[in-house]
Amino acid sequence: MRTAVLTLLLALSFSGFSQSKIAYVNIDELITTMPETKAAEVEMKKLAESIQSDLRFLEEEYQNQVTELENGMNTGWSQLMIKTKQEALYGTQQKIYEFQQSAQQEITQKEVELMEPIIEKLQNAVNEVAKAQKVDYVLDSSVSKGVVIFKDGGTDLSPMVKAKLGM
Secondary structure (H helix, E strand, O other): OHHHHHHHHHHHHHOOOOOOOEEEEOHHHHHHHOHHHHHHHHHHHHHHHHHHHHHHHHHHHHHHHHHHHHHHHHOOOOHHHHHHHHHHHHHHHHHHHHHHHHHHHHHHHHHHHHHHHHHHHHHHHHHHHHHHOOOOEEEEOOOOOOOOOOOOOOEEOHHHHHHHOOO
């Protein structure tokens, strides 16, 4: 879809119908160099470490239950007690699985929460610079996006966007 839109934009810009001014920015580079992104990365790292610590606690609890069950089986627990402890062990496994699922959702939500204002700020800066430079279209030249596969000329707005962001 992006390729089709890019092809259409390029075709229109080279045709006699219009003389559009096209520029580009490297969004990946801009985002990774923004101070807000570095702060978000620190916060995400703290969250991940906290979740990892909690997960280790749950895994230790599970391992303690396994050890307790093995010891009980070796010391002559009744079948009823063994079954009860096995069910508790299964419940702990489920708790760990549910914790992992919830943790992944929490990490994803936190990342979105932290990145939305950063992306909005960057988009606003790109918009303002593009308007000031009288640019009709701004393409993303980031390698990960694949929107611009060749550039020879054009206007790189990245330095102006960095200045607008105070970087």
